[in-house]
Amino acid sequence: MRSWKLLLEYDGGRYSGWQEQKNARTVAGELRKAAEEFLRAEVEIGGAGRTDAGVHALGQVAHLRAALSRKPPAEMLRRELNERLPADIAVLEAAEVSGRFHARHDALSRTYLYRISQRKRAFEKRYVWWVKAPLDVRAMAAAAQTLPGRHDFRCFCDADPAGAERSTVVVVESARIEMEDELILFRIEASHFLWKMVRRITGALVKLGLGEIATSDFETLLAGRAEPRLNVAAWTAPSSGLFLESVRYPGEPFPRRTASQLFPLPR
């Protein structure tokens, strides 16, 4: 049995999410096809984050296992997978690891990045949420600063489609809003996320930025108190602006690569 850890980036626009599904094109499904074709063996694949349909990744991490007697070098595996994967999925790094490594269970935290643009640009529609009306970014940033810590995020999640009863309490390690040129970037790090959680928090932050809800409304939601007039589900931010940016593991103190390294578009 051979095990590898893979660092992946993908444009999620054409995929029904990361997780394999019958009759749908998924990122893990494409990875399986490429890996089984090259290794000529059945493979086991697991990803650190189950990105939804249309959500992108700058630094998804996956494990890949196969019962093999030969031992293809990791760099060859990376190259051969890239040759076989579609243009919108790339393996950035591959390393052989212990068979005990599990991309999801071993991860300490995930960081998601949400990109909001206030100005039309020709190359980015697929990678932002374009909000035309003026936003009070200061109010949004202040609200984002209240996210770290232990909170009941029941107002910011959707029922798990798998029907699992899970706690809606999540410990957020960090959350912040920054301006970068004309972009509003929202980053949030937590050990795990509930379904649609980042997109619903983002949607509520934008409602706050638009002045359509008050800071006290955001506090009410973060306290886990649902109110009919606060229809967070209807505010869910579009998947186009969401990126799984990085995954942190034990013994990797500074795993996050700057996104200009990760996403080298024209400059």
Next chain:
Amino acid sequence: MRSWKLLLEYDGGRYSGWQEQKNARTVAGELRKAAEEFLRAEVEIGGAGRTDAGVHALGQVAHLRAALSRKPPAEMLRRELNERLPADIAVLEAAEVSGRFHARHDALSRTYLYRISQRKRAFEKRYVWWVKAPLDVRAMAAAAQTLPGRHDFRCFCDADPAGAERSTVVVVESARIEMEDELILFRIEASHFLWKMVRRITGALVKLGLGEIATSDFETLLAGRAEPRLNVAAWTAPSSGLFLESVRYPGEPFPRRTASQLFPLPR
């Protein structure tokens, strides 16, 4: 009569180039539709560079004229055009100018940027030429340094489809190759360019980088001496990697904006 100067960026992937054509979708055609719908008048449009099918722009400049009695503010024009233009065309700036301003005739020079990538990345296929084999970037950079000055570029151009007999002598103001992370960037500035000139020079530079032609072969071509074995037409670099980066006008000493301002993708 009102005249405006527009700074435009576009993803050329879906268009048959800048110049208006019957029965083809072009960037200028989309701009005309948007402008005539907003201004409710016929307009005259001219661009500084006639980018080919599939070629992008980070800083195309155009003039727009219309016989109007009212005077919509330039910022309103910019916003209203952006509302009506497709997502892959954006007006970055608009300014009212003298009716004598002509985007093509008044331009002192154009700068084109060609982007070559040696590594597969998930978000950039439409915006690079992906060359998998190793390249001798140093040899390419040395050859690029021989381009500035007055040369007969007959070996690096295609016959003008309009059938015009034009001189193939061009004065190149600057040309250089730089590495930026994993990208090889080739920039070239000249008062004007011949048809397919940048893509054919780039194709020859890549042949040199691959070791398939010698530096002396590049010199032969730059001296205007065609040789059957140097089939430059077959080496033409794909349009996906080419960008009209900026246009320089009198009285604008530093018109080039850094492309990170122009192309703010995830970082």
